[in-house]
Amino acid sequence: MIEKEKIKALLRNTKRIVDHQNEMMIAKGENFNIFSVLRIETKEDKTHSAFIAELLNPKGSHKMGAVFLELFLQVISHRNNLEKLNKAKENFEPTGAKVTTEYYIGNVDLKKEKGGRIDVFLKDKKGNFISIENKIYAKDQNQQIKRYYNFKTNKNTVYYLTLDGKSPSDDSKLGLEVDLDFFNISYKDHIISWLELCLKEVPNFSSLRENINQYILLIKKLTNTMDDKYQTELLDLMMSNIEESKFIATNYDNAVMKLKSNFRKDLKVKLEDGLGESYFLDIGGPTKSNKISQLWIHLKSNPDFIFGIESFSGFGHKEGNMFVGLISKPGKLSETLMNLPEENKISDWWRQVRVLKTEDLNPINLAHSYTIKILNNKGKENQSSYKKLLNTCYEQIIGFVRDYEKVLPEELFVNVEKL
Template identity: 30%
Template structure:
């Protein structure tokens, strides 16, 4: 235990020093974060498309697009793509669905970028885009962009030739080269730097290089490696401990007040997973807070293999949600209604779970609105 405490103290000192550097240099200030540009794929797509656009307001013509392709190296398979005369489309509508970013040149060649920061794959999504892409007779390539470089699900991309790329590596590496290209365009340069910093925060890479090296040096000692291994083995369990202490008793009390039963499942750094039941629902449905496809979402759930809420009840549910100004509605066979909400972070755990009840109150508000929307539904 002494070795673990010693290691934690050493790393804490380096972390504190990194935080002081960020504070002293204004490194925490970021308009992308202030404006909530976190998990909305459409917003990130708009930013990337503007930078990639040869006719974009950045004034750098096709230089940023060429740099993007250069960073892909031999993985880019389209020959002699005409950068200068390419056109960029976002949310491009086709009979096979909406394409996040479509880049096409004047030689019937195309680059299709499917942008998936956290969202789940839609049914046969890449397969459908691949069918559409075959209209580009002189060559096309599908890029599957996620935060960390995940592959598409089998149902979405099985049998499709596509390239997985990530914000963590590919996009940040490209943008860092763009900073040099935009050196004489100060507004563009500083905006790109802020976006890079924002992406580093989203991918947990916002520590100064010198401080990272210092932590690596500390960990390289064998006694510290053993201590780090012990910490790693208990890391996930820590979140369960925190939620049992700071969240569960209060949520259980709230559930009782609402005539619900609270069922806690598990926690990780990015989420708290739990569900609530009611005897009146006869085991047919429940309110769930879960984490799937690298994304937190909540809503009303049923098991379609056992019971499925009728279309009439679904319609009533959505009409009631509309009256409550809940417009970001989605649904599936399992989820008659679900909506995304922001993934948790260490900052959330510290400020909104440990030091305050902000996260608890947010969950309570979502539950209360769902209960109102469910009034008049017979199970």
């Protein structure tokens, strides 16, 4: 039987530990992070892949030769069972290796399960390869891990890098076995461990050292990792209240999912009122953290004509940031939509897209802790922030729809009352 007072006490003590950690970060000036200031902290290609590849590159601007690459190989080799490898990764030669981002391996061919662009690609002088697929919040592509595995299979080892070390989707790996055909690695474990080893090789008071430190702080922020002292204290607290900790962990995702789901319902009602009789709306995808979650706006006179809003889970395209767009589904309307100018194209299905932003021009993401706190304000005395978020999304979505109504063929918009 879980006692309510024990749960309250556990949460109070957890807050105390977190507050102490935050106070220490402020005292040490660690709240200032150049990646956060520039709003690039979740960009997989421009930030994470680029930074990691530069350190791994023996000819990188760090001028440290192959030492960082050697340490990286040491970390991933230590964590993985090399006896299971049927490839040549354990013989990878760091000296003289070449490192490339967005490495092109041909056009995507789903029938032959090949092609694509590998986020971080390493090649040594002996023709051994390492392929790293880097995921922060973006969803898996169809056959992605399988396609990369099929590239130079006998010489290529594939790593799937995520914040927490989770496995790729079934649609991505297509029957491949983790720790045999490919390996999962994480920012929280492998990358932080590697970077801390790198710091030991870098001179004190150098800009390189400070940049690596800044990147470590960014990863700790993204993975909710605390300093060892506070991590140990929190672990001891949780283990002393193991049943209560388990209860909180089990119910957290459901509680957050409900907040996101309620927000989507409120936005749906508001949009139905604002868009009028020409449209009908329906809900798609659950608000689970690993699923893309949408709201669809259909034109009544032609239901195949769809505006879409993603993602209410904080997972998916655009690093999980919310956006409104036009869906270019194959069919009768494809030619009409194909002739429209592209706007922030994501894919062949999303050719016209607009990211939803706050008044401060920050992307709106329902997975961020700050936004979740706002979602929890509904029905409370300080619910003005909730209404503000709702109105901000509503106005930008309505604006997008009205903008495209002006450039779309008039025949799409027949009088609904005559239908």
